[in-house]
Amino acid sequence: MLTIKIGGQAGWGIKTFGHWLLAGGQQRGNFGFLYSEYPSLIRGGHNTAMVTLDNQPVAASRWTVNILVALDELTWQKDKASLAVNGWLLGWEGMKAKRAWLLPSLWQEKIPALNWKFLFFGVLGALLEWPLAVVIKATETKGPATKWLRQGYRWGRAQKKKVPLPLGKGQSIIQSGNQAIARGAIQAGCGYAAIYPMTPVTSILHFLLAEQKKTKMIIFQPEDEIAGINAALGASYAGRRAMVATSGGGFALMTEAFGMAGISETPLVIVEGQRTGPATGMPTWTEQGDLQFVIHAAPSEFPRIVLAPGDIARAGQLTPLAFWLAEKYQLPVVLLADKFLLESWALLPRWVWPKLTWPKLVIEDDHYQRYRLTKTGISPRAIPGKTLVVANSYEHDEQGLTSEEAQDREKQMAKRLGKLTSWQLDSGVQYFGPRRAETVFVSWGSTKMPLLAALPHLPKIGVVHFEQVFPLPPMGRKLLAGRRLWLVENNLQGQFGQLLQQEWGLQFAQRLLKNNGRPFFPEEIISFARKYG
Amino acid sequence: MAGLSFPKKLLVLPVSMAKKTDFLWPRQPTWCPGCGNFLTWQTLAQTLADLGLEPAATVITYDIGCSGNMGNFLRTSAFLGLHGRAIPLAVGIKQARLDLTVLAIGGDGGFLAEGTNHLLHAARRNDDITVLLVNNHLFSLTTGQATPTTPKNLLSKTSQLFRQAQLLNALALALVSGASFVARAFVGQSNYGAILAAAIQHRGFSLVEILSPCVTFDPVYTFGWYRQHTRLLAKPLADRRQALLKAEEQTPLWTGIFYQG
Numbered sequence: 001m002l003t004i005k006i007g008g009q010a011g012w013g014i015k016t017f018g019h020w021l022l023a024g025g026q027q028r029g030n031f032g033f034l035y036s037e038y039p040s041l042i043r044g045g046h047n048t049a050m051v052t053l054d055n056q057p058v059a060a061s062r063w064t065v066n067i068l069v070a071l072d073e074l075t076w077q078k079d080k081a082s083l084a085v086n087g088w089l090l091g092w093e094g095m096k097a098k099r100a101w102l103l104p105s106l107w108q109e110k111i112p113a114l115n116w117k118f119l120f121f122g123v124l125g126a127l128l129e130w131p132l133a134v135v136i137k138a139t140e141t142k143g144p145a146t147k148w149l150r151q152g153y154r155w156g157r158a159q160k161k162k163v164p165l166p167l168g169k170g171q172s173i174i175q176s177g178n179q180a181i182a183r184g185a186i187q188a189g190c191g192y193a194a195i196y197p198m199t200p201v202t203s204i205l206h207f208l209l210a211e212q213k214k215t216k217m218i219i220f221q222p223e224d225e226i227a228g229i230n231a232a233l234g235a236s237y238a239g240r241r242a243m244v245a246t247s248g249g250g251f252a253l254m255t256e257a258f259g260m261a262g263i264s265e266t267p268l269v270i271v272e273g274q275r276t277g278p279a280t281g282m283p284t285w286t287e288q289g290d291l292q293f294v295i296h297a298a299p300s301e302f303p304r305i306v307l308a309p310g311d312i313a314r315a316g317q318l319t320p321l322a323f324w325l326a327e328k329y330q331l332p333v334v335l336l337a338d339k340f341l342l343e344s345w346a347l348l349p350r351w352v353w354p355k356l357t358w359p360k361l362v363i364e365d366d367h368y369q370r371y372r373l374t375k376t377g378i379s380p381r382a383i384p385g386k387t388l389v390v391a392n393s394y395e396h397d398e399q400g401l402t403s404e405e406a407q408d409r410e411k412q413m414a415k416r417l418g419k420l421t422s423w424q425l426d427s428g429v430q431y432f433g434p435r436r437a438e439t440v441f442v443s444w445g446s447t448k449m450p451l452l453a454a455l456p457h458l459p460k461i462g463v464v465h466f467e468q469v470f471p472l473p474p475m476g477r478k479l480l481a482g483r484r485l486w487l488v489e490n491n492l493q494g495q496f497g498q499l500l501q502q503e504w505g506l507q508f509a510q511r512l513l514k515n516n517g518r519p520f521f522p523e524e525i526i527s528f529a530r531k532y533g
Numbered sequence: 534m535a536g537l538s539f540p541k542k543l544l545v546l547p548v549s550m551a552k553k554t555d556f557l558w559p560r561q562p563t564w565c566p567g568c569g570n571f572l573t574w575q576t577l578a579q580t581l582a583d584l585g586l587e588p589a590a591t592v593i594t595y596d597i598g599c600s601g602n603m604g605n606f607l608r609t610s611a612f613l614g615l616h617g618r619a620i621p622l623a624v625g626i627k628q629a630r631l632d633l634t635v636l637a638i639g640g641d642g643g644f645l646a647e648g649t650n651h652l653l654h655a656a657r658r659n660d661d662i663t664v665l666l667v668n669n670h671l672f673s674l675t676t677g678q679a680t681p682t683t684p685k686n687l688l689s690k691t692s693q694l695f696r697q698a699q700l701l702n703a704l705a706l707a708l709v710s711g712a713s714f715v716a717r718a719f720v721g722q723s724n725y726g727a728i729l730a731a732a733i734q735h736r737g738f739s740l741v742e743i744l745s746p747c748v749t750f751d752p753v754y755t756f757g758w759y760r761q762h763t764r765l766l767a768k769p770l771a772d773r774r775q776a777l778l779k780a781e782e783q784t785p786l787w788t789g790i791f792y793q794g
Contacts, residue, residue: 191629192625192628192629194625218628218629220624220625220628222621222654223650223651223653223654224650226618226621227618227620227621227624227650227651227654228621230614230615230618230621230622230625231621231622231624231625231628232625233612233622233625234594234612234621234622234623234624234625234626234627234628234629235625235626235628235629236625236629237612237625237626238592238625238626238629238630238633239629239630240629240630242625242629256615256618257615257618260614260615264612384589384590384592384610384626384630384633385589385590385610385630385632385633386589386590387589387610388588388589388608388609388610389589389610389611390604390610390611390612390613391611391612391613392604392611392612392613393612393613393614393615394613400611401558401560401604401605402602402604402605402613
């Protein structure tokens, strides 16, 4: 396993460099994980990308770096702390490191900064002992820029110290959390997406647009999130599988219409990509701070489902399921993820999509009632056109017309809130580690990634990971019973712990919480476990 | 009807057999006796039938307010939405289903206070929906507070808060935002239905500002006042600029189709 961190100014192609490493690793049969950090600006500042490559799937990138690629002095100063004891610096002459490959400062003066990424990638490729063809193909570069790649590669070849990365046998795809969700939406037959740009979900919009010719999906960039969710509910009412994607701030604007999805029983998938809040917070950083907000969002009472995928593959697989649940139970389903999951990339094994049988619509019925009372609480659904359909944000009778009668209110409330009583997601909770572990980490969402990366180092400890966080899956209670519980959350108050305490009366022996905008790294989890284990 | 230029399509025989009564729920409206909304309700039902539309394939989204309550009396496919949000709701429905005829009905509160931005953006995108902005100058369902259209001489419960404020003109806003059909109608005028029909038939974004007296909280702008002060445009104006000038005139208060692009 090898972890490489590259740093430099925004606009220099730092994240691109990380992608090239993944692309090279993919050609070499490796697996990998790319996590990037960047401030909310377009030029300047300090961007980094951390790539871990290995010959087996990589759950999360490591904090400890084997090779630090510093395109500027600031990177060397800020990131040398993460360098392993025997780690190496790849930088410019003048940087004071014990173990380093230092490129001639003449090149630093002569070659424009925008081309440094080619130069350094050429060097790194040679140091990893990748063939030049792999290096060039990884960058998908043609024309003059290959000159810099070749120049770097020649220089790297001439170095005595090399860090060869062995050839692997992996067949992988390159995927980010956002891309996995976009593909999942396409897989589900989503026909409508309204997305106002917001970090960290913006690239879902880009992915969906890139595929639009094939999918014919209607993609709407609305004037604001309020328009977005209302339009998506309109599209859903009219018969298209619909989604919105936003972050906590955008979802805050959507909450009134979120309630309308509840009372009007209109299916909708909401991707909520958490970032460091509240308000504008730290826009390009991660957090799991919105859980209690999402499960309580909007006034009064209505059913909702909140799914929190733990890694990129599960984000992909849970997305069609979210659409299916929304349609089956006619309610809003939130896919609650975060910047760490959505904007990280990985070389992953291909995954299988869930097989789903979609509910049927009523085609034509002259006496159709949208909110007909049934045993399950689920009314047959129709769309306007041949059948007259009245949806209503007011409390209503079975027809859909506004009603303030006590009886209608009681019946419709019981119907809506009864829809989920018999339901639980089969895969709502997952267990990892030794079956009889006395101590388990309790996690939800993206903390699964660093936990699974740490687990091989902690032979006596298990992980109970919730990907269905609301309503809580009863299976989770069984898995937690009788064990010592360590709560892990990327927030300050342990919001999921609060929920478990409230619902199941659980207590936690220890809590590992972090709210500085950074995700957990496996190293932190290992040292925590050694301290308290 | 004199002077109104009709789209030719209207002359095509109706394809649907739906009658006016098919567009009415058998419910007694809850508006105050004499409310302008009764006329909109009846006229719209007649117009939809005249246009040969099917109740099931006509979708109306409703805002919140007295005009929004029409969703319980006018029988079509409908989505009774949130305050200020009937327009994006309608936009999503039309984007999803080009085969549906889509209207949004709301008041000066919903379309010029809570959700003004949606009006401007739907106009600039030329979304193919018909927005019926029922202007009664007041938040009447909350018992008569000032809206952005409340004239200075109409003393509402909160007018004192807006002494320095300018009024918003729905037509002017729509025109500068690029709306391709802009009209104004008084509920009591004889060609009200014809104006609604032209708006619904128009392909692209259409706005009709409907002057609708509030008989309970507005003693100034009554049916009588409107009869005296409104005047019908002979035909749509040649361009946006001229339409804008006419839209801003107060004496007389012009009605009819101001602009059709």
